[in-house]
Amino acid sequence: MKPPILIFVACGLAVTAVASASGSTAPEAKHLEPNVPRTITVSEAATPPVIRAGLLQSTLILLPAEEKVANVFAGDTVDWVFDGGHVASRFISIKPKVANSTTDVHIVSDHGNEYTLQLREVSGDEDLHFDSKVFITPGDKAAKGKLAELPVFVPASELDRVKQDAAAAKAAEIAERKSEESKIEQYRSQYPGTLHFDYTWDQAKGKELGLQQIWRDDKFTYLRGQFQETPALYEVKDKKPSFINFYFNNGLYTVPKELEHGYLAIGKQKVEFHRTGERN
Numbered sequence: 001m002k003p004p005i006l007i008f009v010a011c012g013l014a015v016t017a018v019a020s021a022s023g024s025t026a027p028e029a030k031h032l033e034p035n036v037p038r039t040i041t042v043s044e045a046a047t048p049p050v051i052r053a054g055l056l057q058s059t060l061i062l063l064p065a066e067e068k069v070a071n072v073f074a075g076d077t078v079d080w081v082f083d084g085g086h087v088a089s090r091f092i093s094i095k096p097k098v099a100n101s102t103t104d105v106h107i108v109s110d111h112g113n114e115y116t117l118q119l120r121e122v123s124g125d126e127d128l129h130f131d132s133k134v135f136i137t138p139g140d141k142a143a144k145g146k147l148a149e150l151p152v153f154v155p156a157s158e159l160d161r162v163k164q165d166a167a168a169a170k171a172a173e174i175a176e177r178k179s180e181e182s183k184i185e186q187y188r189s190q191y192p193g194t195l196h197f198d199y200t201w202d203q204a205k206g207k208e209l210g211l212q213q214i215w216r217d218d219k220f221t222y223l224r225g226q227f228q229e230t231p232a233l234y235e236v237k238d239k240k241p242s243f244i245n246f247y248f249n250n251g252l253y254t255v256p257k258e259l260e261h262g263y264l265a266i267g268k269q270k271v272e273f274h275r276t277g278e279r280n
Contacts, residue, residue, distance in 0.1 A: 032057055032123060034132035040117075043139030048104065048116040053096045054130030055123040062135050063090040067109040070153040076103035080119065096121040107136075110151040113143045194218050201273040209264060209271050216258050216275075223253035223264070231264035236272075 032054040040049040053059050063069060068088045074080065079098040082105070085091055092107065100121055107115040115136050122130055138144050154162075199214040206212075210227040223233070230248055233255070234241040241263070247254040263272040 031128065033129045035129045037133035037135065038131065039135040039137055041137050041139040042115045042117070044114070044143075046139065048118045050118045050120055051094070051134055052122045052129065052131045053094060053119050054128075055096055055099050055121055057130055057132075058093050058095050059131050060133045061092045061094065061107075061117070062133065063092075063107070063109055063115070064137060064147055065090065066147040067111050067113065068151070069107060070110045071108040073106040073108075074103060075105070076101065079103070094119060100124045108153075110153040111146040111149060112152045113138055113146055198276055199273050200276050201271055205269070205271045209266065209269050211264060211271055214273055219256070219258075221253075221255040221257065221259040223255075225251055227251060227266075229266050231266045231269075231271075234263050234265065235259055236261040236263065 034054075034057070035052070040051075042049065051059060051061070068090055069084050069092055070088075072082060072084065072092060074082055079096060079101045080103050081093075081095040081097060083093040083095075085093075088110070094105070096119070098121065100123070102118070102120045105117050105119055107117070109115070115138075122128065138147070194217045195215055196217070197213070197215045199216075201211065201214065206225075209225070209231060211223065211225040213222075213224045215222050233244060233246050233253060235244045236242075237260075244255065244257075244262075246256075258275075259273075260275045261273070263270055265271075
């Protein structure tokens with residue numbers, strides 16, 4: 001048996017072994033029949049299972065669904081062809097080019113599991129059935145546990161894609177943040193023009209209660225003062241007062257609407273206010 005040769009590495013990209021044609025003349029190909037797909041269990045303590053391969057026929061080996069191929073090592077890359085595809089995947093195709101040849105193959109997954117298989121070309125057997133598709137399942141507890149963990153090897157193609165996706169996401173985040181900052185700056189620059197100090201009230205009563213200023217913008221009404229107690233705020237519509245919701249913090253009332261008429265009251269103290277024309 002020839003010494004093992006690395007046929008593709010952790011990048012996970014497909015690499016088909018390139019080899020010179022064998023000098024021997026291949027025997028006339030027999031009519032081979034594919035077996036139904038089967039599942040084999042691979043354990044480090046057990047003898048590597050045998051894969052029956054057919055001359056010039058492709059046998060597809062599939063790792064568990066959670067894994068992808070990271071590395072493949074094979075003993076004979078002259079009489080056997082190995083193909084992992086063009087992107088990192090769980091699939092490996094094997095094809096013998098010489099009758100009655102044998103070799104071994106060692107598969108390392110991106111989760112760090114190792115699977116060793118024996119490959120044998122069977123066109124010289126009485127039984128001409130070959131394995132067309134083989135599912136691998138780990139037989140060791142530790143190997144099964146690795147399936148639930150994150151990969152330890154990341155193919156270069158996937159790493160590049162992840163880096164590109166991260167860079168694109170970061171660029172989009174920066175662009176969105178700049179857009180929001182631009183909107184905020186624009187709002188701040190325009191906000192003073194939206195303020196309207198167009199309310200009137202009895203200044204003497206307001207001073208006694210603690211009321212200092214009332215104004216509005218295009219969405220809210222604000223009342224500022226220094227109050228010994230927080231006065232109740234009412235809106236007056238059709239000469240009927242009604243208590244309204246407001247947010248009060250540090251002497252500032254914020255009312256989520258534009259008030260036309262209302263009043264503040266504490267006990268018998270009361271200050272009415274009305275909206276009039278714009279006042280500088």
